[in-house]
Amino acid sequence: MSWNILIGGYIKNGDLESARKLFDEMPTRNVATWNAMVAGLTNVGLDEDSLGFFLAMRREGMHPDEFGLGSVFRCCAGLADVVSGRQVHAYVVRCGMDTDMCVGNSLAHMYMRCRRLAEGEAVLHALPSLTVVSFNTTIAGRTQHGDSEGALEYFSMMRGVGLAADVVTFVSVITCCSDLAALAQGQQVHAQVIKSGVDKVVPVITSLVHMYSRCGCLGDSERVYSGYCGSDLFLLSAMISACGFHGQGRKAVELFKQMMNGGAEPNEVTFLALLYACSHSGLKEEGLEFFELMTKTYGLQPSVKHYTCIVDLLGRSGCLDEAEALILSMPVRADGIIWKTLLSACKTQKNFDMAERIAERVIEFDPQDSAPYVLLSNIRATSKRWGDVSELRKNMREKSVRKEPGVSWVELKGQVHQFCTGDKSHPRQGEIIEYLEEMMAKIRQCGYAPDMSMVFHDMEDEEKEVSLTHHSEKLAIAFAFLSLPEGVPIRVMKNLRVCDDCHVAIKLMSQVTGREIVVRDVSRFHHFRDGKCSCRDYW
DNA sequence: ATAGGGTTAG
Numbered sequence: 326m327s328w329n330i331l332i333g334g335y336i337k338n339g340d341l342e343s344a345r346k347l348f349d350e351m352p353t354r355n356v357a358t359w360n361a362m363v364a365g366l367t368n369v370g371l372d373e374d375s376l377g378f379f380l381a382m383r384r385e386g387m388h389p390d391e392f393g394l395g396s397v398f399r400c401c402a403g404l405a406d407v408v409s410g411r412q413v414h415a416y417v418v419r420c421g422m423d424t425d426m427c428v429g430n431s432l433a434h435m436y437m438r439c440r441r442l443a444e445g446e447a448v449l450h451a452l453p454s455l456t457v458v459s460f461n462t463t464i465a466g467r468t469q470h471g472d473s474e475g476a477l478e479y480f481s482m483m484r485g486v487g488l489a490a491d492v493v494t495f496v497s498v499i500t501c502c503s504d505l506a507a508l509a510q511g512q513q514v515h516a517q518v519i520k521s522g523v524d525k526v527v528p529v530i531t532s533l534v535h536m537y538s539r540c541g542c543l544g545d546s547e548r549v550y551s552g553y554c555g556s557d558l559f560l561l562s563a564m565i566s567a568c569g570f571h572g573q574g575r576k577a578v579e580l581f582k583q584m585m586n587g588g589a590e591p592n593e594v595t596f597l598a599l600l601y602a603c604s605h606s607g608l609k610e611e612g613l614e615f616f617e618l619m620t621k622t623y624g625l626q627p628s629v630k631h632y633t634c635i636v637d638l639l640g641r642s643g644c645l646d647e648a649e650a651l652i653l654s655m656p657v658r659a660d661g662i663i664w665k666t667l668l669s670a671c672k673t674q675k676n677f678d679m680a681e682r683i684a685e686r687v688i689e690f691d692p693q694d695s696a697p698y699v700l701l702s703n704i705r706a707t708s709k710r711w712g713d714v715s716e717l718r719k720n721m722r723e724k725s726v727r728k729e730p731g732v733s734w735v736e737l738k739g740q741v742h743q744f745c746t747g748d749k750s751h752p753r754q755g756e757i758i759e760y761l762e763e764m765m766a767k768i769r770q771c772g773y774a775p776d777m778s779m780v781f782h783d784m785e786d787e788e789k790e791v792s793l794t795h796h797s798e799k800l801a802i803a804f805a806f807l808s809l810p811e812g813v814p815i816r817v818m819k820n821l822r823v824c825d826d827c828h829v830a831i832k833l834m835s836q837v838t839g840r841e842i843v844v845r846d847v848s849r850f851h852h853f854r855d856g857k858c859s860c861r862d863y864w
Numbered sequence: 865a866t867a868g869g870g871t872t873a874g
Contacts, residue, residue, distance in 0.1 A: 360866080392866040398867090399866095428866080429867085431866080432867095433868095460868085462868050465868065465869065491868090492869075493869040495869085496868095497870095499869095499870090527870075528870040530870085531870040531871065533870095535870075559870050559871045562871040563870070563871045564871090565871085566872075592871095593872080595871080597871090601873065630873040633873040635873095636873090637873075662874050663873085663874085847874080848873090
């Protein structure tokens with residue numbers, strides 16, 4: 326019997342060979358022996374081997390019990406292998422173990438990981454009772470499928486039935502708040518975390534660092550981070566990523582160096598966060614050095630995501646040919662995103678010929694993506710090639726490619742106010758437009774000229790100007806100015822990238838009002854203050 | 865011996 330424990334110990338220490346050897350040499354293997362192998366392998370992430378052992382166990386006529394079943398569902402979840410998962414589910418039902426809490430919860434988790442949310446929830450509802458774990462499974466499952474609002478509903482349901490949140494609940498709920506950039510909610514949960522006495526738990530701190538960063542409060546991320554004295558790779562990567570997200574590349578580099586001096590081993594994620602921070606802060610040389618460090622010194626294999634960071638870094642620094650050569654020569658397969666990154670760089674660098682060429686590649690990867698069309702339209706409009714602009718639009722119409730609508734939102738007293746471009750539905754619409762028109766007049770005196778190339782649809786210049794004024798981010802900012810007390814920074818979120826014209830306008834708005842304006846883009850934060858932006862026009 | 869959670873390009 327102690328052999329089973331020995332097997333578990335070997336696997337835990339990464340000594341798979343000894344574990345296997347022992348397993349093969351044992352005179353008798355009972356269910357617990359098999360369980361130890363299956364559980365041990367999935368615990369160290371070797372899900373395929375784990376599943377293999379489970380299947381071999383069945384072939385030998387062993388009847389897996391609830392312990393082994395829990396593990397095998399975890400490994401199907403890891404592999405996102407719903408086919409095997411369903412087969413084991415059928416077995417579980419046959420032997421009546423589907424009402425076991427642990428089996429049921431891991432089964433539900435497996436379905437959710439395989440994107441079968443409804444099936445997972447059905448399993449949970451069939452259980453004899455709902456526990457914290459069941460709620461946590463649903464909350465995390467919903468967040469991972471982009472339904473953080475639904476996840477938060479489950480969180481309040483959970484409190485409604487009198488169940489107390491535990492560490493896992495907190496981490497999941499804080500992650501929901503990051504997704505929704507719901508600062509007020511996040512702060513409330515942080516307060517509950519402190520009250521429950523789990524504010525020193527590392528995953529909790531990690532999720533808080535991430536949440537504050539995504540909500541635009543880098544200072545709070547740093548405060549939470551500095552409350553922890555040890556060294557943890559997840560936490561450090563989260564903090565580096567937070568710095569990068571806010572254009573604080575130097576800080577990110579400092580953190581990374583401290584970490585290396587402390588002897589910690591960075592992994593792929595750490596490097597991704599670091600490279601991202603470098604590219605978004607214009608730290609070209611550093612970024613390239615870190616890329617080399619990653620591959621040469623640490624022997625890590627860069628993924629297409631790492632290459633995308635480097636392409637971004639080179640592109641933003643004006644080395645477009647080098648960036649293209651890298652995509653063509655890298656050992657991993659290029660995707661549409663990496664070409665799109667190069668395309669954006671062509672636009673920023675005003676290399677219009679190259680942009681036309683690269684756009685074709687992007688369209689090949691995803692013909693329904695409107696981004697390359699919109700970008701080309703802006704570029705052609707900049708050179709006043711109106712005929713080419715309308716041809717492009719015709720092309721889009723024929724392929725029924727639709728431009729994703731811009732949406733911006735502001736949180737006010739815990740309520741979210743949302744604005745679409747050209748939106749006229751807000752109750753304070755009249756005031757908002759009036760405010761914007763006055764503001765536009767003021768910033769014109771500081772040199773603002775509307776950038777008509779940012780208008781996507783064909784219309785008269787005067788109309789174009791109005792249409793620019795009604796961009797969702799401008800509407801949201803105007804509403805915030807009208808609603809927030811003097812001196813409070815304005816925080817706006819947007820689903821797409823901030824438009825070029827809005828970026829110029831917001832800089833000047835921060836100058837003439839003396840107000841700090843923070844805009845969260847689809848990829849980063851822009852802190853506008855005194856006519857400047859933290860992205861240094863480098864986004 | 866068994867269940868749920870943290871960082872990740874555009």
